[in-house]
Amino acid sequence: MATKILTEHINVPGIETFDVYRKQGGYTAVEKALKTMTPDEIVEEVKKAGVRGRGGAGFPMGMKWSFLAKPEGVPRYLVCNADESEPGTFKDHYLMKNLPHLLIEGMIVSSFALGANKSFIYVRGELMYVIRILEKAIAEAEAKGFLGKNILGTGYDLELVVQPGGGAYICGEETALLESLEGKRGNPRNKPPFPAVKGLYQCPTVVNNVESIATTSWIVNNGGDAYAAIGIGRSTGTKLISASGHINKPGVYEIELGVPVEDFIYADEWCGGIRTGHKFKALVAGGSSVPILPANLALTLANGEKRLMSYESLSDGGFATGTMLGSGGFIVFDETSCIVRNTWNFSRFYHHESCGQCSPCREGTGWMEKVLHRIEYGHGHQQDIDLLVDVAKKIEGNTICPLGDAAAWPVASAIRHFRDEFQWHIDNPSEATQPGAVYRGEMALV
Ligand SMILES: NC(=O)c1ccc[n+]([C@@H]2O[C@H](COP(=O)([O-])OP(=O)(O)OC[C@H]3O[C@@H](n4cnc5c(N)ncnc54)[C@H](O)[C@@H]3O)[C@@H](O)[C@H]2O)c1
Numbered sequence: 001m002a003t004k005i006l007t008e009h010i011n012v013p014g015i016e017t018f019d020v021y022r023k024q025g026g027y028t029a030v031e032k033a034l035k036t037m038t039p040d041e042i043v044e045e046v047k048k049a050g051v052r053g054r055g056g057a058g059f060p061m062g063m064k065w066s067f068l069a070k071p072e073g074v075p076r077y078l079v080c081n082a083d084e085s086e087p088g089t090f091k092d093h094y095l096m097k098n099l100p101h102l103l104i105e106g107m108i109v110s111s112f113a114l115g116a117n118k119s120f121i122y123v124r125g126e127l128m129y130v131i132r133i134l135e136k137a138i139a140e141a142e143a144k145g146f147l148g149k150n151i152l153g154t155g156y157d158l159e160l161v162v163q164p165g166g167g168a169y170i171c172g173e174e175t176a177l178l179e180s181l182e183g184k185r186g187n188p189r190n191k192p193p194f195p196a197v198k199g200l201y202q203c204p205t206v207v208n209n210v211e212s213i214a215t216t217s218w219i220v221n222n223g224g225d226a227y228a229a230i231g232i233g234r235s236t237g238t239k240l241i242s243a244s245g246h247i248n249k250p251g252v253y254e255i256e257l258g259v260p261v262e263d264f265i266y267a268d269e270w271c272g273g274i275r276t277g278h279k280f281k282a283l284v285a286g287g288s289s290v291p292i293l294p295a296n297l298a299l300t301l302a303n304g305e306k307r308l309m310s311y312e313s314l315s316d317g318g319f320a321t322g323t324m325l326g327s328g329g330f331i332v333f334d335e336t337s338c339i340v341r342n343t344w345n346f347s348r349f350y351h352h353e354s355c356g357q358c359s360p361c362r363e364g365t366g367w368m369e370k371v372l373h374r375i376e377y378g379h380g381h382q383q384d385i386d387l388l389v390d391v392a393k394k395i396e397g398n399t400i401c402p403l404g405d406a407a408a409w410p411v412a413s414a415i416r417h418f419r420d421e422f423q424w425h426i427d428n429p430s431e432a433t434q435p436g437a438v439y440r441g442e443m444a445l446v
């Protein structure tokens, strides 16, 4: 039976209530942390655990915590990033609606470790019902003495605030989120300074993803070494994967990092295989921002070994043959999918969501959308494929925040691996624009 750190009790009836969560061992980490540990000891356990940020960038959580500046007389904040807007990613939503107390317990333990007395959960604005679930759970925890003034008589105070998000993808970028939380338009700031030095109201702030924060109770209860013993290499612990697309069993799965991609797709325990009667064509492994891979490269590394669900294995081969684990938004495409149409769809999203501060992102996303649209709709020019590659290159690395890279990588990787399919659209416009038409040329389907 696979190790479940976050979702072990997710199917227990009533687990969203304080009483049932407590009966399953909930809030013991708060008791242990506040009554028997110092903040530095908790930070040390999180460091030992090696847990990497589950929002997508994979930055070591303990290291980020230890970078938190501690100037005298200045408040520190913990902000939970629950904006989750990456296409293909829906695991934080799943965790919050089913296990609100797991997140709240993690927020208490983490806030105590960081010396924060006021912490925020910034929730994607469209998820009003989740916001209500969280607010109800916070009120329950407060009534039982786990939040508010003098928690469990330890002298530690914590106010926990749920903030509805601004309704824009960019508000998930941590500095845009902080601007939005301060009541301003969600425009990203230049980094450095990182939020750990200058964050909310210019005070030291840790921003962590929902899933990252939710792991901390288990780490406090079981120790960092026990967490680090799960997973593979520097990809320690478990990861929630949002699985969608042409598979038999879409859903959110908690896997131990290191499972072969092939097993994750085909085993009944997880995706249950490509939908019956179809073949595997392509994979977006970590949310819409990461490079797309053709089926053969998704399953196998250049040296013939199986590709694994881990930070290192997914990125093996760099951008030539690899991708990224990102936020774990695992989107599977079968042979009925048109890569050009999908790339245009992603580009349309990034153009719409660009905040417009940097010219390469604002203009480049617009150009990519426009050129992809004309290729998809039968008006492509012979030079368009190279033009797309050129625009993507000019965006990459030249912007304030990584939304620009996130817009460039899906285009550059789709052309890298599926160039023939783009060319077929340009060469055969009348065939390519028939309803449901898909390129059927030479292609490694699995
Ligand atoms: N979950 C989603 O819905 C979603 C949506 C879009 C993008 N993403 C992910 O976002 C990722 C990019 O995020 P990012 O721009 O925040 O990445 P980043 O690498 O700049 O930062 C990652 C985290 O580490 C911290 N950090 C990095 N270096 C630091 C230092 N020297 N000192 C202190 N803190 C430091 C940052 O403050 C941040 O919290 C992408 O990889 C993508 O997968 C997720």
Ligand SMILES: Cc1cc2nc3c(=O)[nH]c(=O)nc-3n(C[C@H](O)[C@H](O)[C@H](O)COP(=O)(O)O)c2cc1C
Pocket: 052, 053, 054, 055, 056, 057, 058, 059, 061, 081, 082, 083, 084, 085, 086, 169, 170, 171, 172, 173, 174, 175, 207, 208, 209, 210, 212, 213, 401, 402, 403
């Ligand atoms: C455009 C953009 C959107 C992002 N959206 C989210 C998000 O919705 N949730 C999230 O946790 N991180 C998101 N991130 C990453 C955050 O900036 C940040 O790295 C993360 O919240 C840090 O938490 P972690 O270290 O626990 O992953 C986004 C980044 C970018 C560039």
Ligand code: SF4
Pocket: 170, 187, 188, 353, 354, 355, 356, 357, 358, 359, 361, 362, 399, 400, 401, 402, 403, 404
């Ligand atoms: S890269 Fe795009 S989204 Fe990010 S700050 Fe620049 S214009 Fe805004």
